[in-house]
Amino acid sequence: MPPVKEAAAVVHRQWTTQGKTLSYTTTTGHLTTQPLTGGNAASMFYVAYTLNGEQTAQRPVTFFFNGSIGGIPAVFLNILGWAPIRMRANTGTPAHPVYPVGPSPDSLLDKSDLVFIDPPGIGFSEAIAPAKNRDFNSLDSDASAFRDFISHYMAVNHRTDSPVYLYGESDGAGRAAVLTRKLNAIGMPPAGAILNSPATGRYEISCTPKYDPERFYSCAARVLMAAAVSHYYGLVGKGIPQSQFMNDVMKFTHDVYLPQEAEALKKQTLLPDETITRLAEYTGFDKKQWQKVPVYWDVVASPVDKWISLAHLDCTDFNNRNEGTGDCPSTGYDWRKIQDEPSAHLPQMKNLYRYAQNIYASLLGYSSVSDYALGTQKSGEGWRFDTVPVWADAMKDNKKLRILTISGYYDEMAPFYSAMLAFSDKSLDASRIWTTVFEGGHQTYLTEQSRPGIRAVIDRFYDAGAAANSNHKFFQIPFESAGVTFRSE
Structure with missing residues (x-):
């Protein structure tokens, strides 16, 4: 597509959580990335929820993105996860579904401003000519586009002093690792990375039955x-x-x-x-x-x-x-029966995008002549790799970087024990890593009974980053209320 205006739809709303009513602004639109290393430019679609009247210099900004080899938009984490509005499970029948949309008391907005980003070629995001969407297929070019978006967003919104957090889901954890290293390199080191059902490149779905001391195989x-x-x-x-x-x-x-x-x-x-x-x-x-x-x-x-x-x-x-x-x-996203798996009671992917497009228009004031692009797996290089050495380098370069992993018991795509083993590697600073497990599958936040506990853990993660002692020690979360932690000695 040719260059586009950075116009946005702006809506002001109120949100109630834990007995408090807060005013916030939703900004939905595009930002044009400003390539920092002579790369390609893209018009990247985003939805930002920002709390009004806060001291923004100290208030975190969290950037959300999904995974699936870079090919899924952030709509799942947005309207099904952590935004102050959320779509709920079907209250109608399978033939005539009804998916209520309303305020979500479990949003993370009271702790951080939230920015949900779609990668080039996905959702409403597009490469800018002469670049093409396929030019962003590799993990390196994809992560560069996210780096350029984040640096531009922080500059135009006068948030360059605000702490940056990344929230990546599934293969988005690999993007988060490479993106962290790129942000470190431009002097914008993230304060933390929240990895939901992270694909680590170790001990995962292939369950390869072979012995290789140079690889990390285990079932x-x-x-x-x-x-x-x-x-x-x-x-x-x-x-x-x-x-x-x-x-x-x-x-x-x-x-x-x-x-x-x-x-x-x-x-x-x-x-x-x-x-x-x-x-x-x-x-x-x-x-x-x-x-x-x-x-x-x-x-x-x-x-x-x-x-x-x-x-x-x-x-x-x-x-x-x-x-x-x-x-x-x-x-593979959830080993339980279909009737017990939360996403089975929500719109399936193609319909979800249609619902999302309607929500953006009716509640967020954003409409487009284009259809919201379906997610497709990117075929570029670098998406399947061992993320642990990248995280180790990122933590060495950024002494304040902390990592929180959130996994579900029944997730085969990115098993919780795989994340535990990977992030207990001795090359990583264990005092800055929290690993948690909750009832649920791959999209852990879809499980109603787990979401408040997940939010409580993320709240603590933000609070620890704001504390004077940035080297907050690894803590044990009571299993019954908020998950389970694991650390190998």
């Missing part, structure tokens, strides 16, 4: 996911509180299973019989199936055609996901 995350789902449905750990049960399984997995798995893969042997017995007890799976692990992980690798039958759950309606009903696991 341990599947042990914990299977245990969590089985406990959710009362198949294991009967009478034991979830907190106690999952802590027991994590200790077993970390202290017993992990080292034995590495040894078994190295020698291509099976696990000790005692370990197999405990795996069966913790997961509800048949002991005969576990006898083939870890060399033949495919026997428990797929939740769709393995987990339900092994856990003895009825699975009769897998193909009826759009109805929000059924006994089978929903997707």
